[in-house]
Amino acid sequence: MGKRSEPLPTTSSAPRSCLHRNRLRWSSGQLGKFERWDIVELVGPKQAEAEPPHIEDVWVQALYVTGKSVPLESRSTILRETCVHEFKPYFGVPLQQTHTSAYLRPGTGERSLVTAIMPSYEIHFEASRREGADEADVRVRLKLPGVGVKLLPVKDHYLLCQAERTAGLDPGQLAKALRLAVDEMGKTVAVRLGLSRGFDPGRGERRCWLMADGFFSAEELPSTCR
Amino acid sequence: MPLTETHLTDYLLSVMHGVLEDLGADEAEPLGPESRFADVFDSMAMVEFLGLVADDCGCEMSTIEECVDQRFSTVEHLVRALSAAGLAPTDHTESPVHIAPLSKGRVETPIGKWKSRQLADLESRRVAPAATRTVWLAGSASVLPRTIQSGPELDAAVGRPTGWLERRAGILQRRVWGNEDPIEAAAACAAESMWNARLRGDRLGALVTVSEAPPIGVGLAAAIHQRLELPKNTPCFETGGACTGFLSAISLARTLVHQFGPVLILSVEAHSKLLPLKIGPHGESAALFGDGCAAIVLGAEPGRGPSARLIDVQTFADGGAADLIRILPAADGGFCLEMEGVPLTEFALHALATVTRDMIAKHGLSIGKLSAIVAHGGNGRMPAMLARLLHVAPAKIWSEVRMTGNLGSASVPVAWSSRPAPVSGPVIWTAVGAGVIWGVALWDVQAGAR
Numbered sequence: 082m083g084k085r086s087e088p089l090p091t092t093s094s095a096p097r098s099c100l101h102r103n104r105l106r107w108s109s110g111q112l113g114k115f116e117r118w119d120i121v122e123l124v125g126p127k128q129a130e131a132e133p134p135h136i137e138d139v140w141v142q143a144l145y146v147t148g149k150s151v152p153l154e155s156r157s158t159i160l161r162e163t164c165v166h167e168f169k170p171y172f173g174v175p176l177q178q179t180h181t182s183a184y185l186r187p188g189t190g191e192r193s194l195v196t197a198i199m200p201s202y203e204i205h206f207e208a209s210r211r212e213g214a215d216e217a218d219v220r221v222r223l224k225l226p227g228v229g230v231k232l233l234p235v236k237d238h239y240l241l242c243q244a245e246r247t248a249g250l251d252p253g254q255l256a257k258a259l260r261l262a263v264d265e266m267g268k269t270v271a272v273r274l275g276l277s278r279g280f281d282p283g284r285g286e287r288r289c290w291l292m293a294d295g296f297f298s299a300e301e302l303p304s305t306c307r
Numbered sequence: 308m309p310l311t312e313t314h315l316t317d318y319l320l321s322v323m324h325g326v327l328e329d330l331g332a333d334e335a336e337p338l339g340p341e342s343r344f345a346d347v348f349d350s351m352a353m354v355e356f357l358g359l360v361a362d363d364c365g366c367e368m369s370t371i372e373e374c375v376d377q378r379f380s381t382v383e384h385l386v387r388a389l390s391a392a393g394l395a396p397t398d399h400t401e402s403p404v405h406i407a408p409l410s411k412g413r414v415e416t417p418i419g420k421w422k423s424r425q426l427a428d429l430e431s432r433r434v435a436p437a438a439t440r441t442v443w444l445a446g447s448a449s450v451l452p453r454t455i456q457s458g459p460e461l462d463a464a465v466g467r468p469t470g471w472l473e474r475r476a477g478i479l480q481r482r483v484w485g486n487e488d489p490i491e492a493a494a495a496c497a498a499e500s501m502w503n504a505r506l507r508g509d510r511l512g513a514l515v516t517v518s519e520a521p522p523i524g525v526g527l528a529a530a531i532h533q534r535l536e537l538p539k540n541t542p543c544f545e546t547g548g549a550c551t552g553f554l555s556a557i558s559l560a561r562t563l564v565h566q567f568g569p570v571l572i573l574s575v576e577a578h579s580k581l582l583p584l585k586i587g588p589h590g591e592s593a594a595l596f597g598d599g600c601a602a603i604v605l606g607a608e609p610g611r612g613p614s615a616r617l618i619d620v621q622t623f624a625d626g627g628a629a630d631l632i633r634i635l636p637a638a639d640g641g642f643c644l645e646m647e648g649v650p651l652t653e654f655a656l657h658a659l660a661t662v663t664r665d666m667i668a669k670h671g672l673s674i675g676k677l678s679a680i681v682a683h684g685g686n687g688r689m690p691a692m693l694a695r696l697l698h699v700a701p702a703k704i705w706s707e708v709r710m711t712g713n714l715g716s717a718s719v720p721v722a723w724s725s726r727p728a729p730v731s732g733p734v735i736w737t738a739v740g741a742g743v744i745w746g747v748a749l750w751d752v753q754a755g756a757r
Contacts, residue, residue: 169653178698179329180673181358182351207369209377211353213345220354227657229664232354232368252377282349283333290351 115144117239118151134172134190134276134289160271160297163196170227171195171274176291181232184288187279193289194275197225198299201270206235206259208252217252219259221293223272233293235259236275240296263296271299310395315386316340318396319360323347323382326356340383353379362673363396370394442561442617444750445569445610446504449601449724450496451711454485461594466586472594477687481597481712483579489522493575493600494534501535501571504604508535511604512568514543515560517552519715519740520596522577531573542567549632550683550740551622552716553601557736557748558620560605568606574717575600581641589643595686597712601720615734615752618670621662622746628654632741652692655685655739660696662747663735670749672733674699678752679726683718683738684708715740 115121122145129138151159165171173191176183205222219235235241240262248258263270273295279287310318320338327334330352336342344353354368361368374388389395457480459469472478484492501508514537516528523530528543537543544563548555553574560570582593604610605617631654633645659682667673674697684690684706694701705722708714714721719736734752739745 170657175657175696179355180362181354207372209353209357209372209375209379211343211345211348212378212380213343214350218350218353224665224668226665227661229661230668232358234350234354252372282330282352284331286331288331 115146116150118156120147120149120151121145122147132187132279134185134193135278136192137194156297157299160196160299163194164198165195171197171225172276176228177288178229183228183231183291185276187287187289190276190289194273194294197223197272197274199224199270199272201263201266201268204263204270204272204296206256206263207232208256210252217250217255219252219255223293225274231291233274233291236292237273237295266296266298267300269299271297273297312386312390315389315395316382319382319386322356322359322363326352326359330355338382340381340386342382344379344381360396362675364389364394365671366394442564442605442607443609444615444617445506445604445606445608446500446502447601447603447720447724448496448499448503449599449717449721450492450499451599451721452482452484452487452492454483454487456481456483461584464584465590465594467591473687476595477709478595478712479687479709481594482599484522484577484598489575489577489598489600490530490534493522493573493602494531496575496600497531497535497571497573497602500602500604504569504606504610506569506604506606506610508537510569511537511541511571512566513541513560513563513570515546515556515563515570515572516543517546517548517556517572517574517716518576519547519549519552520576520578520581522575522580527575548716548740548744549742550685550713550715550718551738551742551744551746552740553719554620554736554738554746554748555622555744557605557617558622558746561617561620564605564607570605571602572605573600573602574715574720576715576717578712578715582644583639583641588645589637592644592646595713597714599711599714599717599721601717601724603720615750618733618749618751619666620746620748621666622744623658623662624742624744626742628743629741631743634741652685652689654743655745656689656692656696658739658743658745659683659693659737662745663697663737666735666747666749667733670733676733677703678732678734679703679705680735680737681705681719681723683740684722685713685739
C-alpha cells in the first residue's frame with residue numbers, strides 16, 4: 082500500500098463537472114470507466130522521479146479494468162494503512178498554515194496521502210460561486226488534530242459528480258447533497274487528505290495545498306486512527 | 308457606530324491585498340470596488356479571504372455566503388450585502404464579541420443585536436450548566452526562590468562544558484529553594500494572591516494544592532492551610548497531574564467554587580530537593596527543572612480588582628504515551644527522570660498546538676484574536692517552537708522557562724503572574740506533562756487584569 086496511480090490530466094488544471102462534459106479537462110474515458118474501489122492493472126508502471134511529498138507517484142502508460150473490485154472486508158485495511166497515529170504530523174513534517182488552509186513546500190514531507198477518521202457530524206460542506214468562474218468552489222470544514230479547523234477544497238470527484246447529479250449546479254443545493262451523501266456513510270467517516278502538486282500563483286513560490294481527496298465510510302475502523 | 312460602505316470597501320480591499328500577499332499570488336490588475344472576485348482570486352484565495360472576513364466579523368463563513376446567496380460578484384456587491392446584513396469587522400466597532408459578557412445596559416445597534424444573537428447561540432450550545440457556571444480568576448501571585456543557579460554552574464554540576472545546557476535546552480539559569488522554606492514561601496504566595504483578590508481567609512471556600520515535586524512527602528495542603536490560619540472547616544485538597552496539574556486543579560476548582568465558595572489554587576514545586584544534579588543522563592534531566600510557586604483565586608464573582616472570566620477548561624490523558632517520560636525511584640532514595648527527547652518534544656508541541664487550536668475554534672475565535680498564549684515550557688526552546696507551530700509572534704507565547712527552568716505545575720501560573728503588562732481579550736493557558744496528560748484553559752481577560 083501507499084502507492085497511487087492517477088489518470089493523467091490533459092492540462093494542469095483540476096477537473097470537475099459531470100453535467101457539463103464539454104468543460105472536462107481530463108479524458109472522459111479515464112474518468113468514466115472506473116468505479117470507486119475498482120482494481121485496475123497498471124500498464125508499464127515506472128517509478129516516477131518524485132519530488133517530496135509526492136513520493137507515492139508511479140507513472141503508467143494505461144490503466145486496464147480488471148472487472149474486479151476490492152472486497153468489502155479489505156477496504157478498511159487499505160484505509161487504515163494510511164492513517165497517521167497519535168500526534169505525528171500527517172505528512173511527516175508539520176504543515177505550514179494559512180488562515181483557512183495548510184500546505185507544504187515542495188521538497189519537504191514524507192508522503193502526500195493520508196487518512197483521517199472523524200465523526201460525520203464534524204464534516205461540514207460549503208459551496209459558493211464566483212461569478213465568471215468555471216465552477217462552484219466546494220469546500221469542506223474539517224477539524225484536524227494537530228492542524229486545527231481548516232476549510233479544504235473538495236477533490237472527491239466521485240462524490241462531487243454524485244452530488245451534481247442530484248442537486249444540479251446550485252452551490253447551496255450542492256453543499257446539502259454532499260452533506261447528505263456523507264451522512265449516509267454512517268457515523269464515522271474516513272477522509273482521505275492529500276497534497277496538491279506544487280502550485281505557484283505568481284511570485285515564484287510553489288506550495289502543495291492540503292485537499293480533501295475522498296470520503297469513505299469508516300464504521301469498522303479503529304478509534305486509534307485520528 | 309456601524310461602518311460606512313466606504314470604510315467597509317477599504318477594509319475588504321485591504322484584506323484582499325493581504326490574502327494575495329500571504330498566498331504569494333500576483334495582483335492581475337489594481338483592486339477596486341468594481342473588481343470581480345473571479346478575476347482576482349482562485350478558489351483557494353477566495354476561501355482564505357472569506358475566512359478572514361468571517362473571523363473579523365465574528366461570524367461563520369456560511370453567514371457571509373448566505374448574504375450574497377452563495378454568489379460572489381464584485382467587491383461593491385459584497386459591501387452592499389454585508390451592510391444590509393449588519394455585518395462588519397468587530398475591530399472597527401467594539402471589543403471582541405465572542406466571549407465578552409452581555410451587558411444589560413448596552414445600546415442595541417443593528418450590529419449589537421446581531422452580536423447578541425451570536426452570543427446567545429454560543430451560550431445555548433454550551434452544555435453541563437452546573438460545571439460551566441461563570442468562574443472568575445480574581446487574583447494571582449507567584450514567588451520564585453532567591454537562589455539562582457547559572458547555566459555554567461549547572462553545566463559544571465552535570466559534567467558538561469560551559470554553554471551546554473543553553474545550547475541543548477535553551478535554559479540560561481534556574482531557581483532553587485536552597486535554604487529557604489518552600490512551605491513558608493508558598494504560604495506567602497497564597498496570601499498575596501488572596502490579597503490581590505481582596506479575599507479574607509475566613510471567606511475562602513476551599514484550598515487546592517498542586518505539586519509534582521512537593522517539598523514535603525505528605526500533608527502539603529494541610530501545611531499550607533495551617534500557615535494561612537484558615538478555619539478548620541475550610542476543606543483542602545491535594546492534586547498531582549505533573550506539569551498539567553494546575554490546569555487539572557482549575558478544572559476541579561471550577562465545580563468546587565459553586566459548592567464551597569472562592570477556591571485558592573496553589574502550586575509549589577521543589578524539584579531540586581528530589582532530583583539531584585549529577586553526572587549522567589539522570590542528572591542532566593534534573594538540571595532542566597527549577598523550583599517555584601504560584602497561586603490563583605477562583606470565585607463565582609469577579610474580584611474587586613480587574614478579573615478574568617474562565618470560558619472553558621479541558622484536560623486530556625493518554626497513558627499509552629507514558630514511556631515518553633519515565634519517573635523512576637533512584638538508589639539514593641530520590642527520583643530520576645528518563646525522557647525520550649525528540650519524540651517527547653514532538654508529542655508535547657503537537658498536544659499544546661492542537662488543544663489551543665481546538666479550544667479557540669470551539670469558541671469561534673482565531674489565533675490572531677488571542678492576547679497571549681501562556682504555555683508550559685518543558686525546556687527553553689519549546690515556547691519559540693510552539694510560536695512557529697501556531698504561526699504567532701514569539702512574544703505572544705508567555706513562558707519564563709529560560710530564566711527559571713521547568714517549573715512543573717507552577718510553570719503556567721508563574722508565567723502568567725510574572726508579566727506586569729496588562730492585557731485584555733482572550734488568553735489561552737496550556738500545558739503538557741508526564742502521564743501523558745495535557746490541557747488547555749480559555750480566559751476572557753478584562754483590560755488591566757491582575
